[in-house]
Amino acid sequence: MFLAINEMLKEKVRYTLVIAVITLISFLIFILSALALGLSNENTAAVNSWHTQSVALNKDADGNLSQSLMTQSMVTNLKKQSHAETVGIAPAIIKYKQNHRDAATYIGLDKSKAIYQTLKIVSGHQPTNQDEVLVSDKLKNKGLSLGDNITIGMLPKKLVVVGFVKQATYNMAPIVYGSLSNWSGVKGVSSHYAASGVISQKNIAIEDKENVSVLTRQQLFNKMPGYTAQNSTFLFMISFLIIISIVVVAIFLYILTIQKMPNLAVLRTQGIPSRYLIVNTLSETTIIMTIAVSLGLVLCAISSWLLPVAVPMYFDPYLIISVAFGLVITGIIAALIPIRLIMKIEPKQGIGG
Amino acid sequence: MASLKLVDVTKVFGEGTNEVVALNRVNFESRQGELTLILGPSGSGKSTLLTIIGGLQSPTSGEVYVNGQLVDVKDVKSSDFFRLNQVGFVLQSHSLVPFLTVKKQFELADRVKKQNNLQTEQFNHYLQILGIDQLLDKYPNQLSGGQSQRVAIARAIYTNPDFILADEPTAALDSGRVKKVGELFKQIATAEDKAVVIVTHDLRLEQFADHVYHIEDGAITQTK
């Protein structure tokens, strides 16, 4: 620690530069993680908030719930399981005020069942008839207000907004929660279809394996259009940035150590144990990484403050802290190369000629 | 009573046609309170001898005794301990840590060897004798060659070792300086009661030595 601190104070410019580089990299990693989580939340938030465990849908929909159509007869059997409930999902354009148009997802629910109880109304009240709806507070930010009449999808009649709910997006689009009876109208399909699928907070058992398939929550997400591609893109970028930061720190420490080799050899000659020099290198990288990662966190906090609400970033403290911790570990991995150099020094190298 | 003794020490590098006999049946002794000089031309085996005396490498054959005890260099821990606690090295180059001020060079020694270093009073006395008491806040790159050499000497005695081993301590010093450094080493030997060994090709140091050895092609002869 003593050597590390003194060296950093003496060589301010080079340490400032490397800290600046790591700060920027860690800032980018934080922002990307927040963005990845934010975007993935836009897909998953609603389904998660329902405490969904399994989903039954038409086998032909290939796991895409909003494309699935279930007939009355397919549903009847499943509904014998009291925990299973029918849900109608329809991607649709919502029109309100004079000429506001937004992409939304209509979700028709059975008001007497469990999912409905999970909805968190932030303003307004619960619907009292089937033509009243709850809407994601995202649309509130876009100018929709309580009491507005909306037209949605193919539904010929108008619906009334009576409340706003939190955390409501499905496959990136804000949700309009309404009655299941209006769902086929919104979707523009024959009313002989009962729902898109059957959702449960438990496991669903199926008999009609010919036409119906059951997915877990994660399988449902993975089948959402773009979900897997998006997540793996982010994962790829983040892992690459972590590798870059390992390489940057490793190169930096390597060059510094190579430069100091004759001096380190003399210290070994004088009987200073390698352990002391190794601990010193480790504290040096820990100091560099801690300062850089903290600055990255500060930048991240500032930008989360400045960025428009429309950028779907989600700063999960748990994720951010584990990423920060991971970066410090990364620095320690990078220190393995200079540590190897130090271990290979022979004390007699300090005596020249 | 601190003493160093080499008995029939031979050091061979390489094999076959590349074989170099750096030291050939060397017998050597250094005692507390005495300044011992090892003189020899380039390539004669001086540095090799110093590394063996200092416990930095083991001889191909022969024995090394420190205070009458046989030394085993391969025991890294005890070898480190020996050098840290009982030997003060004055080396030709890179003796000082470039990013530490003169004062902090000694602080580093305090951190790795926590006990039995020189007391402040005694230490300040030495800094004055060496003429470096005004240089404590300077970095090594702000010192002249002679000044760094004197700081290195101060660093070597700071840990209060029994043995001072110096490799070419007068390289690149003018005659006036050589005399001062010679007198200083003599003083360290007698006044501080240390065993001082200097390897050098500088004949000007001969007058300060209690014992003089000559080394040539690895063979050593005592002339004083």
Ligand SMILES: Nc1ncnc2c1ncn2[C@@H]1O[C@H](COP(=O)(O)OP(=O)(O)OP(=O)(O)O)[C@@H](O)[C@H]1O
């Ligand atoms: N590690 C080594 N491997 C092979 N040969 C070596 C090694 N170290 C020293 N030698 C050889 O041993 C001989 C003595 O070398 P040494 O360094 O002890 O000489 P020196 O007296 O210190 O010379 P100088 O005054 O130039 O410093 C030389 O011939 C040198 O080439």
Ligand SMILES: [Mg+2]
């Ligand atoms: Mg030499």
